[in-house]
């Protein structure tokens with residue numbers, strides 16, 4: 001991974017670029033790690049397992065592994081100085097999350113976004129430099145398709161970054177809409193993502209792609225001592241796309257909310273952190289199912305996404321609402 005500071009005020013960069021935590025070590029990760037000081041997550045820094053399929057294809061599987069709390073969700077994307085000042089409002093000495101604080105909501109949204117942006121930027125840069133070194137290998141239609149995808153994603157991310165940057169330079173927190181959902185218990189996992197969910201809580205399609213451009217939401221979910229928070233943010237200019245989903249999430253029963261999250265989150269588990277208590281509470285079959293979901297990419301992930309849409313739609317048809325009370329196979333809320 002290349003190291004660079006993502007903060008817009010580059011002239012003030014100071015100190016080394018260390019591993020900055022996407023999810024705060026002192027508040028979130030340490031709560032999940034407990035006395036073990038370790039959590040479980042997809043470890044992309046480890047060699048993947050290579051699983052041969054019946055048709056001769058070999059698929060790489062990234063396993064979940066025990067990761068030190070100090071290393072979980074770190075990326076080399078902020079200098080020491082900016083890591084300290086940009087996120088101070090939600091860091092170790094800050095009070096718990098306050099849903100009336102525009103600054104806190106803004107910083108959570110920015111954090112989820114910018115860590116994903118950084119990873120995209122790196123992937124794009126690596127692709128470009130590999131292409132320069134070995135142009136022949138990168139001429140296959142598959143590689144060109146991948147390059148176009150990365151290019152489009154950068155195009156989609158860029159205006160969002162510009163908005164965040166201009167607000168940060170001006171020391172303001174405007175133009176971002178956040179839906180904050182309180183979960184009345186301490187959950188045993190946390191995660192962040194910058195994604196475009198395909199379905200709402202009733203399995204209805206969300207039309208997130210306009211004129212070929214996908215609009216995403218920044219999601220952070222994390223525990224506190226007595227409760228937990230689910231935060232979803234988009235730009236004010238994208239509010240019309242996600243307003244309905246936000247309204248649903250604010251008004252559904254807790255069972256229906258958990259049902260939705262249990263269906264959706266395992267598919268976006270790249271940045272999910274599980275407490276050892278949760279991981280060990282799952283039997284081997286559940287652990288394998290979670291690992292399988294977490295490793296789905298491309299067309300297979302899309303197929304699974306469709307199945308989830310059907311599942312949500314069917315559940316919404318059950319007028320008794322009983323279906324939301326049943327524990328699913330992968331239950332994040334144990």
Ligand SMILES: [Zn+2]
Pocket residue numbers: 005006007009010012013014078079080081082
């Ligand atoms: Zn910096």
